[in-house]
Amino acid sequence: MRTVSVDGGIADHPLSPPTGPLAARTRGLRKTYGPTVAVDHVDLDVPEGAVLGMLGPNGSGKTTTIRMLLGLVRPTAGEATLLGHAMPDEAGHALPDVGALVEGPGFHPFLSGRDNLLRLAAAEPRLGGGDIPGAVDDALERVGLTAAARRRYRGYSLGMKQRLGLAAALLVPRRMVVLDEPTNGLDPAGTREIRSIIAELHASGVTVLVSSHLLAEVEATCTHVAVLHAGTVVAQGELAELLETGNPGLVVSTPDTTAAMEALRGGRIPSRLVPEGVRADLTAATAPEVVACLVRAGVPVHEARRARTGLEDLFARLTQGETNGEDRPERDGLSDVVETDGEDT
Numbered sequence: 001m002r003t004v005s006v007d008g009g010i011a012d013h014p015l016s017p018p019t020g021p022l023a024a025r026t027r028g029l030r031k032t033y034g035p036t037v038a039v040d041h042v043d044l045d046v047p048e049g050a051v052l053g054m055l056g057p058n059g060s061g062k063t064t065t066i067r068m069l070l071g072l073v074r075p076t077a078g079e080a081t082l083l084g085h086a087m088p089d090e091a092g093h094a095l096p097d098v099g100a101l102v103e104g105p106g107f108h109p110f111l112s113g114r115d116n117l118l119r120l121a122a123a124e125p126r127l128g129g130g131d132i133p134g135a136v137d138d139a140l141e142r143v144g145l146t147a148a149a150r151r152r153y154r155g156y157s158l159g160m161k162q163r164l165g166l167a168a169a170l171l172v173p174r175r176m177v178v179l180d181e182p183t184n185g186l187d188p189a190g191t192r193e194i195r196s197i198i199a200e201l202h203a204s205g206v207t208v209l210v211s212s213h214l215l216a217e218v219e220a221t222c223t224h225v226a227v228l229h230a231g232t233v234v235a236q237g238e239l240a241e242l243l244e245t246g247n248p249g250l251v252v253s254t255p256d257t258t259a260a261m262e263a264l265r266g267g268r269i270p271s272r273l274v275p276e277g278v279r280a281d282l283t284a285a286t287a288p289e290v291v292a293c294l295v296r297a298g299v300p301v302h303e304a305r306r307a308r309t310g311l312e313d314l315f316a317r318l319t320q321g322e323t324n325g326e327d328r329p330e331r332d333g334l335s336d337v338v339e340t341d342g343e344d345t
């Protein structure tokens with residue numbers, strides 16, 4: 001297996017490729033829509049038992065990759081394997097073991113949340129008729145939707161719709177769960193609940209693939225990360241390893257950044273301004289040396305902490321000049337069903 005390294009000089013060290021079995025794998029995956037290249041050369045490895053965060057700015061190809069993995073969209077080129085089965089051709093073998101929260105197919109607007117789940121549960125090959133109501137009520141409870149279970153789907157908020165989608169994914173025990181932007185539309189309490197559901201799934205050995213454009217969310221929940229940019233995976237590996245890539249630094253908070261920069265320049269310690277103050281490069285000096293240099297020069301040091309490097313730097317660079325999702329329209333992730341295969345080139 002080839003070594004995966006971080007592109008563009010952010011990290012000098014190659015990241016270790018996964019050594020164990022893979023729950024999902026793509027090679028040379030490509031998808032075009034007319035002149036738009038949505039995904040290109042995507043080689044993604046999702047190790048079994050991992051919580052892999054697929055991180056990337058809006059439009060970087062996360063949803064398209066997930067849809068190809070789930071067999072919802074046929075790749076223009078390349079291959080995708082899910083739980084050992086080639087997708088989309090062997091979807092019938094893979095999908096019963098995979099719970100997914102992705103855009104569409106939508107729920108019925110005039111049925112209650114519970115009735116929607118009862119309909120979906122009836123189609124689950126793993127559930128016998130007598131097990132269905134219990135499985136539905138357990139899933140509703142797990143996502144905190146019991147109180148609203150008998151209200152019509154049409155009146156649900158975006159967050160409630162996300163919860164119902166998650167409940168559908170968790171109707172039966174799965175080997176793998178795929179969640180496309182699961183916290184979209186959720187308030188902080190809802191976001192915490194999703195995190196704890198992901199942690200529970202991980203603890204019980206389920207592989208989780210979760211997409212997000214929020215760095216903090218991925219850092220809080222994932223064991224592995226794949227960073228997408230412009231349709232391509234630019235970095236992937238274990239989160240801990242990615243966090244350590246790049247040059248180590250010390251971020252110093254000080255009200256006098258000009259004096260701090262001058263003192264560090266005098267001490268031949270490379271440094272640059274950052275929003276919190278000054279970031280000194282720790283390849284040239286140790287943290288105590290940086291602080292001593294500043295104190296000797298009479299620079300007030302309010303706080304000094306080690307800078308996070310790899311993932312943060314990489315993601316900042318990727319999202320530079322982009323909206324970071326702030327002006328992104330709220331999407332109803334579950335009700336817009338747009339099957340797009342007809343638009344293939």
Ligand SMILES: Nc1ncnc2c1ncn2[C@@H]1O[C@H](COP(=O)(O)OP(=O)(O)OP(=O)(O)O)[C@@H](O)[C@H]1O
Nearest residue numbers: 033036038057058059060061062063064065213340
């Ligand atoms: N059905 C489609 N028809 C045309 N272009 C599409 C279609 N689906 C995706 N694209 C384009 O492919 C690119 C990747 O989109 P995709 O939705 O996969 O990105 P994403 O990373 O999931 O973005 P977001 O975070 O906004 O959901 C974008 O330029 C998008 O406009």
